[in-house]
Amino acid sequence: MNNYHELLKSSGLKATIQRLGILEELQKSGHCSIDDIYTTLKEKYPSISLATVYKNIQTLVEKRVIIEVPISGAKSKYELKKQDHIHLICQVCNSVEDESVEVVTQENLMLLAQKDSFILSRSQINLYGVCRNCQG
């Protein structure tokens, strides 16, 4: 069982219903856009405001509790922080699936796509960090 209450507290944040709802929805659905989250939470907590979702997503990303998954040609999605993995992003329905590959080679990616019946069009590998000029 997940203790998101504790996770929020240890990140220096109050454990509000809205925040717990966001984290539970991300756990349930895996990858969600802001609107996905708002629509789902609106059913459980009709008084929730879209601005609250925006503010919380921003806060949770800053605190590194969740991760932004920017998507070419669509709005960003968000996921709970977890160990490294690969995203299969559908350019038609914008769904995102997680997969793991030990060693990333052109061939392994093709096999991975094949396994999931995913028609692979292109891959993008991004490393985030701090460049030489911005250090110190």
Add this chain to the structure above:
Amino acid sequence: MNNYHELLKSSGLKATIQRLGILEELQKSGHCSIDDIYTTLKEKYPSISLATVYKNIQTLVEKRVIIEVPISGAKSKYELKKQDHIHLICQVCNSVEDESVEVVTQENLMLLAQKDSFILSRSQINLYGVCRNCQG
């Protein structure tokens, strides 16, 4: 020498000054945001409109002449279509550098970062394509 005139024609597009300017700027700078491009071209062609840059970027992405590089926490950048490579994205200045790695392993990525004096924080591997449900 690059013949962007020909590239545009073969993509079914008219070779206008504005489009040639966008491609040349991408070649010169590597990775640019919409605003980067607009600011630079505005100096050479003061009459250029921001709407024209938006329209052309959209058209060039659709025709697969350029590629969108969506960036976590910042606006997308764009690059000329070229062979597969890795992006080193600085979370401070948002610069993007290209690198190539034969085989992607945790260790190789760390060596790559080390070589460039890049402090690596996290990596994101995205495969774009069409999922099983959206085929046929």
Add this chain to the structure above:
DNA sequence: GTCCATGCAAACGATTTGCATGCGT
């Protein structure tokens, strides 16, 4: 000469902000 592309201004939609109130601690 034709048709697509440009530039402008207006429209639109997504995201942020300010502030009074509510709730977690």
Add this chain to the structure above:
DNA sequence: ACGCATGCAAATCGTTTGCATGGAC
């Protein structure tokens, strides 16, 4: 009880659209 978080409405910003004019072919 204190102070952060929420919800609302207004403001802001990025992006798109419509249309008259210009330019590539």
